[in-house]
Structures are given as structure tokens and as C-alpha cells.
Amino acid sequence: MTDRQYVAVVGTNSLADALRKQLSPVNGVEVLDLQEAKTRSIPLHIVIETSNLELAEKKAGLQSLEKYIAGDTLILSSVLGATATQAASWLSHPSRLVGFAAFANLEQTELIELCAALQTDAGYAKQAEAFFTAIGKETEWVEDEVGLVFPRILSMIVNEAAFALMEKISSAEEIDTAMRKGTNYPMGPLAWADELGLDDIYAVLSGLHRDMGEDRYRPAPLLRKLVHAGWLGKKTGRGFYVYANQDAKESIV
Structure with missing residues (x-):
């Protein structure tokens, strides 16, 4: 970037934290919050x-954020749970x-999926x-659909693994081992979900179920319970697994 870009990240979730961390050292980008930009009269x-x-x-x-910005400021909106349109x-x-x-693992993410709303100007x-x-x-x-591609497909895989765990087909460790070794995934789906955040996985599934109305997108009751309990994975210390520290874990079921 040759010109300085003033960027605000809005949100208190893991994705917002990851974006601030990713953007802060980038040359030509200054990360502000909305109130700071308004106080300093900096156009975002x-x-x-x-x-x-x-x-x-x-x-x-x-x-609410429209009150802080000019009418021509670009808004990038996460579409894990709702379409851009x-x-x-x-x-x-x-x-x-x-x-x-x-997802919030931006440092390991090479690709960002984008979609235009029906209303988006080129x-x-x-x-x-x-x-x-x-x-x-x-x-x-x-195309503009809830979750786009990778988050949608991964969330569906996690959901099926959650159903298998809930139905006691196998343990969390065995499910993850089978998928990791059987498909060469970098992680098993349950451990992967814990790494990314169960709230985001649940948001994708809930959005798809709401928009499509098909039972195949219905979030597994176990996943829903974990999210409602605030057990969102590694970032909260427990999800499908309980984390004693950043490395050690044991399954909850």
C-alpha cells in the first residue's frame, strides 16, 4: 500500500481480535476504533x-456504525451467519x-473468500x-450464501462428527483419529472446531438452517449445548475437549 489506510475493526469476538493482530504490523495500515476515529476526525x-x-x-x-463513518466508506462484513445481501x-x-x-486462525489462512451482495457496487x-x-x-x-465455501463445508463435517459423538458411535479421540488418518486432514474435525471456535461453527450451521430450511444443516444438539454453555473450544478452555493448557486435552464425552 502506498497510501495510509485507516481501518476500524468492529467486534469483541476472536475474529475481531485476530484481525487487529494481523493488521497492526502492516505497513500503510492504521487500526483505529470508531470512537477514536471520530474524536480525531480521521476519515476511515x-x-x-x-x-x-x-x-x-x-x-x-x-x-450503529454508520453514524461514525462517511457514506462512501467500505464495509467488510463477516458472512459466517448471514448473507452479504x-x-x-x-x-x-x-x-x-x-x-x-x-475463521479466527488468520495467521494460518492464505485465502480469504469474498462475495458481493446484490446491492454491492463494483x-x-x-x-x-x-x-x-x-x-x-x-x-x-x-456466490453470496451463508458461510461461503470452506467455512460451510468444514462446519458440515464438524456437525456430522458432533452427531457421531453425541450418539456414542465413537469417542472424540477416535473420531478425530479416523478422520485425520483416513482423509489426511491436518486435524480431526472436533479438535479443529475447538481450534477455530464452536460459536463460529454454530453460526454457519444456524444461518444455513435458517436460510435453506433443510434438516441437513440442523446443528447437532451437543454442539448447540456447548455454545449455550459458553464452552467454545480452546479459547475458553473447553469445547469438545477440556484443555488443561495450550497442548494437553481430554474429551468431554
Whole structure:
């Protein structure tokens, strides 16, 4: 980037934390919060909105942030739990919203999936792609559906593993070992879900189930219970496994 980009990351979840960490050392990017930008009278170029789980919260957050930014500021909105088109419909200026899908493991992520809402102007789409390219990420444009591609497919695999665990077909360790060795996945699906955050996995499945109305997207009751309990995986110390420290773990079932 040759010109300084002022960027605000909105959210208190793991994805927001990961984005701030990823963007802070990037040359030409200054990460601010909305209030700081307003106080310093700094015009933001990009706002990244990260809420996923509760639609009402996402809608209120998007509408609130418009009070802090100019009408032409690009909004990048996480589409793990809602489509970009739905998110854009809540804005006064819907043409400036572009959807993206990423889990919180951004340091290990080479590719960011992007989608245009039906309302998105082509100029904002180009700006979104240029931004992610400039911070070292590959981009791929896909159709605007909840979860896009990788998060959707991985969440479905995790959900099936959660059903298998709940139905006592096998233990968590055995399920993960079978999938890791049988498919050459880098991690088993249950441990992988714990690494990424069960709340984001649940958001994708809930959004797909709500939008598609098909039972195959119904979140496993065990997954739902873990999220409701606040047991979101490694970041909270327990999910499908209990973590005594960053390395050691034992399954909950």
C-alpha cells in the first residue's frame, strides 16, 4: 500500500481480535476504533464488521456504525451467519458492503473468500480485493450464501462428527483419529472446531438452517449445548475437549 489506510475493526469476538493482530504490523495500515476515529476526525477508509451469531446484534451493530463513518466508506462484513445481501439491506448505503468469510486462525489462512451482495457496487468490490491482497492474502470471489465455501463445508463435517459423538458411535479421540488418518486432514474435525471456535461453527450451521430450511444443516444438539454453555473450544478452555493448557486435552464425552 502506498497510501495510509485507516481501518476500524468492529467486534469483541476472536475474529475481531485476530484481525487487529494481523493488521497492526502492516505497513500503510492504521487500526483505529470508531470512537477514536471520530474524536480525531480521521476519515476511515474501511470498517470490518465481525459479528456472526446473533442476527439482531449484527443488524444493530451495522446500523450503529454508520453514524461514525462517511457514506462512501467500505464495509467488510463477516458472512459466517448471514448473507452479504441481508447485511447490506440493513444499511442506509447498501452498495458499499462486501462480504468475507474467515475463521479466527488468520495467521494460518492464505485465502480469504469474498462475495458481493446484490446491492454491492463494483468499485467497492475492487477496493475489498485490493485491501486483502495488500495485506498478503489471496482472494476468491464466490456466490453470496451463508458461510461461503470452506467455512460451510468444514462446519458440515464438524456437525456430522458432533452427531457421531453425541450418539456414542465413537469417542472424540477416535473420531478425530479416523478422520485425520483416513482423509489426511491436518486435524480431526472436533479438535479443529475447538481450534477455530464452536460459536463460529454454530453460526454457519444456524444461518444455513435458517436460510435453506433443510434438516441437513440442523446443528447437532451437543454442539448447540456447548455454545449455550459458553464452552467454545480452546479459547475458553473447553469445547469438545477440556484443555488443561495450550497442548494437553481430554474429551468431554
